Amino acid sequence: MDAVEIEITVLLGRSKIPMQQLLRMGRGAVIPLDASEYDEVWILANNHPIARGELVIDGERVSVSVTGAAQVEDYYATEQ
Incomplete structure (x- = not known):
């Protein structure tokens, strides 16, 4: 292993x-995303969706709590 x-x-x-x-973007540029910090995140292993999770923010630390298995079809359906 x-x-x-x-x-x-x-x-x-x-x-x-x-x-x-x-x-044209330089250091510190911000790229807007189609999600907020409260939306579920995708957890990928070698670019393959394996789980869903949520962000946990504790001061300066950001971590991810796994909430369930990923539905691969949902992941690819959201790619546009």
Whole structure:
């Protein structure tokens, strides 16, 4: 098991912006998302949805609490 590498990603929201706008952004730029901090997040393993969760903010710490299994069909249905 020590040799298996898994990348875990937490996806809060998505945004579509033109490439030119992205290239003009500098350090500290803010990209608006289609979600808020109170929305459920997707938890991905190697870019594959495995669970849903919620953000837990405690001062400066941000963590994710797993709330249930991911419905893969729902994940791909939200990609546009």
